[in-house]
Amino acid sequence: MYDIVIENLRWKYEDGEEALKGVNLKVRKGEFLGIVGPNGSGKTTLCLCMTGLIPQMVKGRWEGRVIVDGMDVTKTKLRDIVRSVGIVFQDPEVQLLKMTVEDELAFPLENFAVPREEMRKRVEWALKQTRMEEYRMKHPFELSGGQKQRVAIASVLALTPKIIILDEPTSDLDPIGKREVFDTLHRLKGKHTIIVAEHETEELMKYADRLILLKDGKIIHEDRPSRFFYKIDVDSGVHIPQLIMLSRLLGNVRNLTAIRELVKYDSVKHVRETSPKRVESEEAVKVSGLKFIYPDGTIAINGVNLSIRKGEFTALIGPNGSGKTTLCKCIVGLLKPTEGNVKVDGRIGMVFQNPDHQLFCKTVYEECAFGLRRMGLAEEEIKEAVADILKVVGLSGLENVEPFFLTKDKRQRLAIAATLATQPEIIIVDEPTTGQDVRQTRDIMDLLRRLNEKGKTILIVTHDMKVVAKYAGRTIVMKDGRIIADGETRDIFSRFDVLREASILPPQITIFGRKIIPQTTVLTVEEMYELVKVREHE
Amino acid sequence: MSMRTLFLHLPKESPMTKLHPSLKLITLIIINLIAWIMEAPIPLLILVSSTILCFKIAMIPVRRIMRFFRFILLIVQAVLISYLLGSKIPGESVYITFPWGTYISETTLLYAFTMILRFFAMLFASTLLLATMTERDIVYGLVYLHLPYSLSFVVSLAFKTMGVFIDDFIKVRDAMTLRGVSFDKGSLLERAKNYASLGVPLAVLSIRRMIESSYVVAMRGLTLGGRRTYFHEYKFKIYDLLLLVFLGVLLAITLLLKWTGPLSFPGWPLRR
Numbered sequence: 001m002y003d004i005v006i007e008n009l010r011w012k013y014e015d016g017e018e019a020l021k022g023v024n025l026k027v028r029k030g031e032f033l034g035i036v037g038p039n040g041s042g043k044t045t046l047c048l049c050m051t052g053l054i055p056q057m058v059k060g061r062w063e064g065r066v067i068v069d070g071m072d073v074t075k076t077k078l079r080d081i082v083r084s085v086g087i088v089f090q091d092p093e094v095q096l097l098k099m100t101v102e103d104e105l106a107f108p109l110e111n112f113a114v115p116r117e118e119m120r121k122r123v124e125w126a127l128k129q130t131r132m133e134e135y136r137m138k139h140p141f142e143l144s145g146g147q148k149q150r151v152a153i154a155s156v157l158a159l160t161p162k163i164i165i166l167d168e169p170t171s172d173l174d175p176i177g178k179r180e181v182f183d184t185l186h187r188l189k190g191k192h193t194i195i196v197a198e199h200e201t202e203e204l205m206k207y208a209d210r211l212i213l214l215k216d217g218k219i220i221h222e223d224r225p226s227r228f229f230y231k232i233d234v235d236s237g238v239h240i241p242q243l244i245m246l247s248r249l250l251g252n253v254r255n256l257t258a259i260r261e262l263v264k265y266d267s268v269k270h271v272r273e274t275s276p277k278r279v280e281s282e283e284a285v286k287v288s289g290l291k292f293i294y295p296d297g298t299i300a301i302n303g304v305n306l307s308i309r310k311g312e313f314t315a316l317i318g319p320n321g322s323g324k325t326t327l328c329k330c331i332v333g334l335l336k337p338t339e340g341n342v343k344v345d346g347r348i349g350m351v352f353q354n355p356d357h358q359l360f361c362k363t364v365y366e367e368c369a370f371g372l373r374r375m376g377l378a379e380e381e382i383k384e385a386v387a388d389i390l391k392v393v394g395l396s397g398l399e400n401v402e403p404f405f406l407t408k409d410k411r412q413r414l415a416i417a418a419t420l421a422t423q424p425e426i427i428i429v430d431e432p433t434t435g436q437d438v439r440q441t442r443d444i445m446d447l448l449r450r451l452n453e454k455g456k457t458i459l460i461v462t463h464d465m466k467v468v469a470k471y472a473g474r475t476i477v478m479k480d481g482r483i484i485a486d487g488e489t490r491d492i493f494s495r496f497d498v499l500r501e502a503s504i505l506p507p508q509i510t511i512f513g514r515k516i517i518p519q520t521t522v523l524t525v526e527e528m529y530e531l532v533k534v535r536e537h538e
Numbered sequence: 539m540s541m542r543t544l545f546l547h548l549p550k551e552s553p554m555t556k557l558h559p560s561l562k563l564i565t566l567i568i569i570n571l572i573a574w575i576m577e578a579p580i581p582l583l584i585l586v587s588s589t590i591l592c593f594k595i596a597m598i599p600v601r602r603i604m605r606f607f608r609f610i611l612l613i614v615q616a617v618l619i620s621y622l623l624g625s626k627i628p629g630e631s632v633y634i635t636f637p638w639g640t641y642i643s644e645t646t647l648l649y650a651f652t653m654i655l656r657f658f659a660m661l662f663a664s665t666l667l668l669a670t671m672t673e674r675d676i677v678y679g680l681v682y683l684h685l686p687y688s689l690s691f692v693v694s695l696a697f698k699t700m701g702v703f704i705d706d707f708i709k710v711r712d713a714m715t716l717r718g719v720s721f722d723k724g725s726l727l728e729r730a731k732n733y734a735s736l737g738v739p740l741a742v743l744s745i746r747r748m749i750e751s752s753y754v755v756a757m758r759g760l761t762l763g764g765r766r767t768y769f770h771e772y773k774f775k776i777y778d779l780l781l782l783v784f785l786g787v788l789l790a791i792t793l794l795l796k797w798t799g800p801l802s803f804p805g806w807p808l809r810r
């Protein structure tokens with residue numbers, strides 16, 4: 001009846017806090033279970049407990065019982081558990097061990113001494129299940145993020161486990177990659193018990209049979225997806241799908257047709273825009289005829305002309321490999337253009353996607369002081385400036401902490417602080433919200449907005465369209481090294497054909513808005529709510 | 539059909555890529571051994587030329603390996619400096635005598651040239667073979683040589699990790715450059731210090747990746763010493779056998795000629 005039974009599970013890491021505080025959970029055979037919760041709530045720990053990696057490979061204090069496919073994970077050899085449970089991790093780079101897709105899939109089978117003929121059949125089957133047949137001889141470096149995660153899923157599938165666990169499998173992926181992974185899971189639904197820990201709730205609720213909310217190491221709510229998001233706290237740290245959020249704001253009107261009725265009129269004049277508009281000012285960045293070719297011959301940027309005004313908040317969007325990061329590297333001077341030129345008026349700073357690439361000092365204080373020392377400031381001035389910067393990013397009081405012991409969102413904020421320390425007028429942030437929960441995303445983006453309001457020019461590279469819609473006044477769409485659209489975010493999000501060409505899906509509320517009010521473009525839930533309220537008032 | 543090897547993307551398969559994996563490893567060892575044994579410049583020149591010819595046979599795009607040339611030039615410089623400034627090889631004419639007692643004779647020049655040829659032979663042969671080998675070749679090559687699978691796995695993982703490490707290295711260096719750290723300017727000591735500071739984030743990233751990789755390896759069922767099967771099967775073909783015999787004979791002849799004298803350095807009698 002049940003593939004997984006967890007009874008009163010408590011787990012404390014050897015040198016850390018108690019990560020799980022009495023979890024009770026039963027997962028039925030063939031069920032698709034979604035685990036949601038803010039970062040640090042215990043999602044990954046719970047996933048590792050269900051595979052036996054905790055407590056068998058991680059040190060800590062364990063209480064309670066976890067039975068997986070009839071096996072007690074504390075008493076059964078990991079190798080035996082692996083036959084029943086497979087896990088896909090967040091980072092696609094780490095989990096691919098071999099140099100071709102085919103070898104990756106064969107690797108676990110070789111480890112279990114599966115005969116060669118049987119191996120061939122299973123590899124073939126797993127490739128088919130994940131639709132990766134044509135990539136069998138490809139090197140992992142040649143695959144996109146979504147394809148790499150599909151290989152990781154296929155590698156797990158090859159062992160034909162009953163249970164597949166996926167720990168934030170789409171966090172590092174672009175919209176196409178996310179869709180590929182969820183499509184694959186959709187095909188596997190019903191054939192395996194699937195457990196997915198995710199921040200991407202809009203996709204998750206389409207496929208999950210049940211969702212659980214984990215907070216501070218405890219399951220605080222569980223329900224069917226259709227009811228789940230109506231019952232959880234708005235500040236639970238979980239992204240509530242936009243249409244449900246709208247419905248909740250309207251007093252739990254669950255029938256979308258009813259909402260349609262409320263706004264079924266010429267509402268253009270009633271849209272109260274909540275997202276920022278473009279600004280007209282002097283040029284901060286001017287890119288002319290930019291072309292960049294990598295040494296291996298890859299044309300990353302192919303004739304880009306661009307002008308960014310001072311004080312603009314711009315979003316650069318497009319699929320992976322479209323040239324976004326290369327363009328940013330050319331702007332900051334890390335890459336020398338093959339053709340064309342870049343002119344920058346003012347000091348420029350860049351925050352990288354992974355804060356771990358950027359932090360190298362012993363303490364939080366030193367990290368912020370580093371740039372200031374290079375600028376030749378006196379120690380007293382540095383002290384004052386660091387205190388100010390840490391206050392802005394909300395890290396005051398952590399001056400003496402080692403950066404690598406901070407949580408990821410704090411490391412991300414520290415990376416921003418370290419960049420801000422050099423007082424740049426133009427700030428480029430690459431994927432500021434990857435792997436962040438809804439509260440952390442809001443904190444980081446609000447910080448960037450405050451900086452923008454103080455006159456800083458902000459350019460963000462992101463796959464999160466909700467963030468673009470809410471924060472960016474201007475949006476640039478790139479594809480194949482070229483800019484295919486550039487304009488006010490509202491205009492760009494009204495051009496579904498352009499977005500489709502760049503494989504970008506606009507926010508759920510924008511799509512819904514287009515269906516019911518084709519003549520206007522709604523960017524946020526708040527805007528749509530305003531429209532409905534106006535109608536109610538009338 | 540194009541293929542990606544450890545270092546390169548080759549446009550198509552060649553006789554070199556089709557060799558048995560274990561033979562590729564054996565060839566690598568034997569060519570290096572022969573180059574190490576030889577001391578005569580002419581045979582070494584022939585060995586270097588043959589290796590260069592093999593690049594053509596292997597269809598390796600020369601443009602792609604040009605980046606290694608800077609490294610090779612550095613070695614040439616180092617060899618030249620060490621022999622020219624730090625050796626005492628007698629010759630018929632001594633061109634310069636240094637205050638610290640070493641000197642340059644015509645034999646010094648010939649010996650330095652020979653040593654450079656020896657390095658070239660070893661480097662070209664290693665580059666050639668590694669440029670035509672895949673990770674699978676290394677794993678299966680070592681397995682067919684009856685070495686434990688754990689060793690093959692560690693070696694292949696090291697090659698895979700190298701790519702990720704280089705990627706991290708570039709990103710960390712870029713991030714530090716943007717915060718004002720210069721890796722190209724300043725004294726040698728300053729530059730060394732700056733490069734050393736790269737170590738902190740790289741070490742942290744590597745440790746994190748290592749922990750995650752160990753979970754992945756455990757969840758793929760790998761155990762040390764357990765029975766396992768292999769997805770691919772390689773057969774020793776006739777041309778593999780011919781090459782093996784040729785290499786064996788070549789090694790034997792080299793040893794014999796070195797022992798009897800023709801492959802020894804022609805300047806040695808002068809030293810005696």
